[in-house]
Amino acid sequence: MASPATRKQKISQTATRTFRPKVTKRRPARVKPAPQLLLASQLIFNIGFYAVVPYLAVAMRNDFGMGAMAIGVVLGARTFAQEGMFLFGGALADRWGARQSMITGCLVRIAGFLLLAWAADFPLFLIGAVVTGIGGALFSPALQSLFGAAAERGSSKEADRAEGNSPIEVSPKGSPRQSNRSTLFALLVICGEVGVVVGPLLGSLLLVIGFDTAPLTGSAVFALMAVVFWLFLPKTRTHAPNTSAQLPGRVPPSGAWSCLKDKRFIGFAAFFSVNLLATNQLYFGLPVELERSGAGVSSLAVVFAYASFLTITLQWPIARLMRKAGPGIALPLGFALQSLGFASLGALATVPPPSGFPILPAFLLVTGTALGNICVLPVAMGLVLEFAAGRPTGAYYGLLASAGGLAVVLGNTALAPLYELAYTPSISGLAPWLVLSFLGAITATFIRRFVPKSSAPATIRQELYTA
Numbered sequence: 001m002a003s004p005a006t007r008k009q010k011i012s013q014t015a016t017r018t019f020r021p022k023v024t025k026r027r028p029a030r031v032k033p034a035p036q037l038l039l040a041s042q043l044i045f046n047i048g049f050y051a052v053v054p055y056l057a058v059a060m061r062n063d064f065g066m067g068a069m070a071i072g073v074v075l076g077a078r079t080f081a082q083e084g085m086f087l088f089g090g091a092l093a094d095r096w097g098a099r100q101s102m103i104t105g106c107l108v109r110i111a112g113f114l115l116l117a118w119a120a121d122f123p124l125f126l127i128g129a130v131v132t133g134i135g136g137a138l139f140s141p142a143l144q145s146l147f148g149a150a151a152e153r154g155s156s157k158e159a160d161r162a163e164g165n166s167p168i169e170v171s172p173k174g175s176p177r178q179s180n181r182s183t184l185f186a187l188l189v190i191c192g193e194v195g196v197v198v199g200p201l202l203g204s205l206l207l208v209i210g211f212d213t214a215p216l217t218g219s220a221v222f223a224l225m226a227v228v229f230w231l232f233l234p235k236t237r238t239h240a241p242n243t244s245a246q247l248p249g250r251v252p253p254s255g256a257w258s259c260l261k262d263k264r265f266i267g268f269a270a271f272f273s274v275n276l277l278a279t280n281q282l283y284f285g286l287p288v289e290l291e292r293s294g295a296g297v298s299s300l301a302v303v304f305a306y307a308s309f310l311t312i313t314l315q316w317p318i319a320r321l322m323r324k325a326g327p328g329i330a331l332p333l334g335f336a337l338q339s340l341g342f343a344s345l346g347a348l349a350t351v352p353p354p355s356g357f358p359i360l361p362a363f364l365l366v367t368g369t370a371l372g373n374i375c376v377l378p379v380a381m382g383l384v385l386e387f388a389a390g391r392p393t394g395a396y397y398g399l400l401a402s403a404g405g406l407a408v409v410l411g412n413t414a415l416a417p418l419y420e421l422a423y424t425p426s427i428s429g430l431a432p433w434l435v436l437s438f439l440g441a442i443t444a445t446f447i448r449r450f451v452p453k454s455s456a457p458a459t460i461r462q463e464l465y466t467a
Contacts, residue, residue: 037232038147039191041102041225045139046195048221051203052113052214053078053132054304057287058297059211060125068288069416070122074129075284076412081133082140083276083405087259089134090141090398098142098394099233105142106226109135113215113222128215135222140401145394147188148385185378186319193311200304259396265387268450269403272331272380274443276404277411278338278369278436282307284412285432288419289345289362292429293353303362310370318374327379327451332444334375339440341368346433352425365433372440386452411439 057075060066093101112132119125206213259265282304287297322330341364348361380400388396418432 038143039187041143041229042188043191043195044221044225045143046192047199047202048109048218048225049136050196050199050304051206051221052116052218054200054283054300055203055207055211055214056116056125056129057283058207058300061287062297063211064120064125066122066125068419072284072412072416072419074122074125075280076409077126078129078133079276079280079412080405080409081130082136083133083401083408085134085137086141086398086401086405087395088398089137089139090145090394090396092138093142093145093394093398094392098146099229101142102139102233103226103229105135105137105139106222106229107135108138109222110219110226111135113219117212117215117219137398141394141398144381144397145392147185148381148393148397185381186315188381189374189377190312190315193308193315197305197308197312200301204301258391259387259399262387264450264452265396265399266403268383268387268447269400271443271447271450272376272400273403273407274335274439275338275373275376275380276401277407278342278440279373280408280412281415281436282366282369285415285419285422285436286362286365288422289349289365290359292349292423292425293358293361295353295359295362299359299362303359303366306363307366307370310367311374314371315374315378318371319378322375322379327383328448330375330379331447331451334372334379335440335444335447336372337368337375338372339368339437339444341365341372342433342437342440344368346430346437349422349429349433350425350427383452 056078057071060071060074089101089105096104109132112128112130112135115124115128115131119128202217203214206217286303287300290297290299290303322333325333344364345361348364354360381397384393384396384400415432415435418435422429422432
């Protein structure tokens with residue numbers, strides 16, 4: 001007969017063997033969203049969006065006879081409802097989890113597109129545009145937050161490999177963390193721009209059948225996305241962040257609205273909002289220029305395809321240059337290019353368009369705007385992680401976009417009367433482009449003052465669980 005000590009040892013070994021499979025069995029349930037799923041989501045999201053929105057102004061003007069003020073209000077309201085509500089949507093993403101927020105955003109956008117399909121007057125167009133924007137406000141901050149967490153995980157590994165687990169040395173040109181983040185966000189931009197190419201092409205084909213066909217098709221795209229997210233996207237639970245080991249005394253304030261207490265980030269968001277105002281003119285101001293030059297709104301798809309071609313082909317190499325240069329150079333350079341694009345168009349708006357190539361002024365505008373956005377967008381998306389310093393990033397991305405939405409509403413309202421003067425070549429046609437060029441130049445001069453001083457943020461702690 002075995003002794004009591006032997007029996008006790010056998011029982012202990014049996015309990016250990018019994019317990020271990022349970023631990024191993026639970027670990028696979030803790031997963032992270034695949035980067036491929038996040039990139040594909042951005043691609044499909046933009047296809048559904050750009051199949052409808054670029055032709056909204058054309059339909060309102062040509063099919064329903066609405067003027068520049070009505071179109072500007074609808075486009076501005078849509079942008080503000082989306083970008084302006086990003087702060088609220090980002091806070092909800094931090095609270096609900098990205099999966100629930102993204103699914104809800106898809107459902108709300110479906111409702112907005114259905115309203116646009118049925119719209120025949122200004123009130124319905126306005127309501128449909130606002131509902132469509134709210135759907136984007138729920139979706140995009142959650143996606144950016146998930147992608148930011150993936151970028152932070154990748155940049156932490158890259159920094160450890162580059163520095164041998166040593167403390168991060170901050171240089172004026174950025175750290176390994178910043179380099180990896182810019183690279184990942186550049187991929188996100190490229191995937192988004194592929195959707196920008198495919199979306200308008202799809203929309204131009206659907207426009208032949210009728211404008212209402214485009215929002216109905218967009219609704220089907222977002223319905224498919226909602227199903228995919230329900231099946232494959234894991235839930236997120238955000239734990240309290242750890243402070244950086246390199247900055248032991250730095251304890252960032254907590255709370256969903258802590259971004260509103262960060263004066264440096266608020267200043268950065270205010271200046272960066274000029275980027276969204278500038279790119280929004282591709283929908284609001286560009287049709288005015290195409291009509292002035294005689295190229296016609298039918299050239300809109302060509303111009304959008306050119307802008308996307310620039311982004312897809314140049315985003316990666318320029319992102320590599322900008323991450324080496326650092327945000328102190330990348331941001332001023334990008335806004336200077338946008339300022340130059342508007343100034344070039346303004347100079348040509350005072351004279352008759354070139355007879356052989358009337359679309360030239362529009363191409364100059366798109367070139368400056370696209371190159372500027374290529375320089376600043378991945379850098380700014382990465383800097384959000386620096387500002388957040390380990391806190392949940394949904395509200396931070398939300399506030400950055402909300403500032404842009406407010407800039408678009410105020411800017412489009414102020415620019416609408418000036419655009420009425422820009423339909424014919426004259427000295428007064430210079431006004432809207434001169435204002436936009438001035439805003440870009442001011443931003444290029446002052447935004448570097450609000451770049452975070454530290455490049456060693458706390459690591460975001462997000463544990464992801466399946467439903």
